[in-house]
Amino acid sequence: MRYIERELEPELDKWLESREILAVRGPRQSGKTTLLRRIEEKLKAIGISEGNIHYVSFEDDLERLKFEEDAKEFVSFHTASGGKHYFLLDEVQYVKDIGKKLKAVFDLFSNTKLVISGSSSFDLTNMGSYLVGRIVFFNLYPFSFSEFLKVKGEKYESLYGKLHIDIKKKNLKVVKTVFLDDLNKFLHEYLTYGSYPRIILEDSHEKKKELLKSLFTTYVEKDIVSLYGIKYREGVVKLLKAVSSMLGNVVNYETLSLNSGLKYNEVREVLPLLEDSFVLFVVRPFYKNLLNELRKNPKIYFVDYGMRNYLQENFESMAFDALYENFVHNQLKRYCEVKYWRTTSKTEVDFVAEHKGALVPIEVKTKPKLGRSLRSFIQTYEPKTALMPNLTDAAKRNVGGCNVFAVPLAYL
Numbered sequence: 001m002r003y004i005e006r007e008l009e010p011e012l013d014k015w016l017e018s019r020e021i022l023a024v025r026g027p028r029q030s031g032k033t034t035l036l037r038r039i040e041e042k043l044k045a046i047g048i049s050e051g052n053i054h055y056v057s058f059e060d061d062l063e064r065l066k067f068e069e070d071a072k073e074f075v076s077f078h079t080a081s082g083g084k085h086y087f088l089l090d091e092v093q094y095v096k097d098i099g100k101k102l103k104a105v106f107d108l109f110s111n112t113k114l115v116i117s118g119s120s121s122f123d124l125t126n127m128g129s130y131l132v133g134r135i136v137f138f139n140l141y142p143f144s145f146s147e148f149l150k151v152k153g154e155k156y157e158s159l160y161g162k163l164h165i166d167i168k169k170k171n172l173k174v175v176k177t178v179f180l181d182d183l184n185k186f187l188h189e190y191l192t193y194g195s196y197p198r199i200i201l202e203d204s205h206e207k208k209k210e211l212l213k214s215l216f217t218t219y220v221e222k223d224i225v226s227l228y229g230i231k232y233r234e235g236v237v238k239l240l241k242a243v244s245s246m247l248g249n250v251v252n253y254e255t256l257s258l259n260s261g262l263k264y265n266e267v268r269e270v271l272p273l274l275e276d277s278f279v280l281f282v283v284r285p286f287y288k289n290l291l292n293e294l295r296k297n298p299k300i301y302f303v304d305y306g307m308r309n310y311l312q313e314n315f316e317s318m319a320f321d322a323l324y325e326n327f328v329h330n331q332l333k334r335y336c337e338v339k340y341w342r343t344t345s346k347t348e349v350d351f352v353a354e355h356k357g358a359l360v361p362i363e364v365k366t367k368p369k370l371g372r373s374l375r376s377f378i379q380t381y382e383p384k385t386a387l388m389p390n391l392t393d394a395a396k397r398n399v400g401g402c403n404v405f406a407v408p409l410a411y412l
Contacts, residue, residue, distance in 0.1 A: 004147055004150050004151060006035060006038075007146065009038070012024075012035075016115075018136075020135060020136045021115070021116060022115045022116070023116050023124055023136065024117040025120075025124050025138070025139050025140070026117075026119065026142075027119060027141070027303055028215070028219060028278075029197070030197070031140060031142075031143075031197050032118075036088040037055065039086075040053055043086055048084075049083070051081055052086060054078050054086065057091055058089065059091050064095055068095055072105065075087070085111065085112050085113070087113070087115070089117070092116045092124070093118040093119060099126065102131060103131055103134065106131070120223070124137070141303060142194070142197065143195045143197055143200055144331065145160070145412070146164070148195065148200055151201060156182070156186070159179060160410075163411045165405070166335075167355060167385065167387070174396060174411070180392075183408070183410035186410070190305070191320060192305070193209075193305075193306045193309075194212065194309070195304050195306070196211075196215065199212060199306060213310065216310055224236050224237070235262040236270060238259060242255070243256065243300050247300070247301065247302070247326060248301065250298070251271070251297045253267050278303050279303055279307070280302060281333060283299040283329065283340055284298045285297075285341065285342060286340065286341045287341075288381075292344055292345070301329050303330070324364050324409055328351065328412060331412040335355075338354075341361065349374055349377045350363050350364045358383070359383045361374060362387045362389065364388075364409075365390045368388040368390040368406035369388075370404060374388070375399065384403065385402065385404075385405070386399075386403070387405050389411075390407070394406060394408055394411070
């Protein structure tokens with residue numbers, strides 16, 4: 001199976017020779033193990049001896065127990081040959097007191113480089129409290145749309161590179177292409193079966209569905225049960241199914257409690273933990289006017305679209321509108337902070353992206369039509385740029401000093 005280079009790699013490569021521990025967080029099967037193996041190959045390619053590179057998976061109970069019992073002896077044993085050694089430690093969330101152990105190794109062995117991975121943001125963030133000043137975190141999500149297009153062929157990857165809209169850049173330009181229908185076709189496939197690498201690389205639609213089922217079952221058995229205990233298993237699954245039905249809506253905790261069988265306070269506790277285990281994104285409201293703007297309940301989106309559709313038990317007759325919104329959020333989330341805006345009078349903009357203090361309001365439409373809500377945000381906050389992601393149009397207009405770009409969804 002061919003390797004697809006990840007967008008995260010150039011940033012990781014910059015830190016490979018630094019002293020800091022590199023921690024790669026992300027959902028199960030997002031490609032963390034493959035990425036560690038890729039780093040292993042890169043190290044060999046620059047002349048690092050195979051004996052000085054140590055890949056260890058802590059899903060292997062024997063290796064985990066050795067490391068738990070005496071991390072210093074574990075590292076000392078592997079570094080007996082001298083020189084600089086690289087430890088690629090996979091699934092570190094399984095190790096008890098991993099933060100303390102990594103701190104001890106980091107402080108004692110100056111000629112080692114530690115690169116670690118884990119599938120629980122909560123566990124790795126907790127671990128980071130022991131490693132302040134010693135660790136750099138990276139999030140590895142499933143394939144972005146750009147990485148998905150790499151699978152489809154170099155010509156589509158190249159086309160996307162020319163059309164891609166990145167709000168971090170100054171002087172945005174939006175251009176038209178005669179291949180928009182091709183990109184939209186791929187976008188709908190991406191939103192149907194999702195963004196997990198193994199599923200994207202599978203050609204059979206039926207096998208994609210089976211892989212999603214297996215992935216969800218693994219998540220339930222390994223993460224839900226270990227986090228919440230067996231008694232919460234059914235309730236959390238029902239909660240996820242309920243969330244999948246209200247994609248992109250402002251959360252109603254009472255409704256989720258009723259539909260899941262979990263208590264109101266349990267729902268409020270579990271949702272952030274589902275975010276920490278990389279299943280959901282919890283999007284909080286943007287506000288500055290404390291009297292007029294909503295500042296309480298979040299919206300929820302799925303990290304993976306295929307997982308959401310599996311929970312809905314629907315891959316054939318989907319309404320894509322909520323998935324378009326989910327897609328826009330996920331694409332932007334990779335490089336900037338994203339919130340939503342809603343006033344107490346129910347004026348609402350889907351997203352407000354913020355980068356280096358600059359606000360970009362974003363209204364997702366099937367067809368671009370500048371509505372009252374987006375105009376209201378522009379009038380209130382005077383942003384320089386606004387986006388209207390849609391299926392058909394690429395255009396620019398000026399509204400009250402704000403450049404409003406109609407942008408095809410597939411450009412994001």
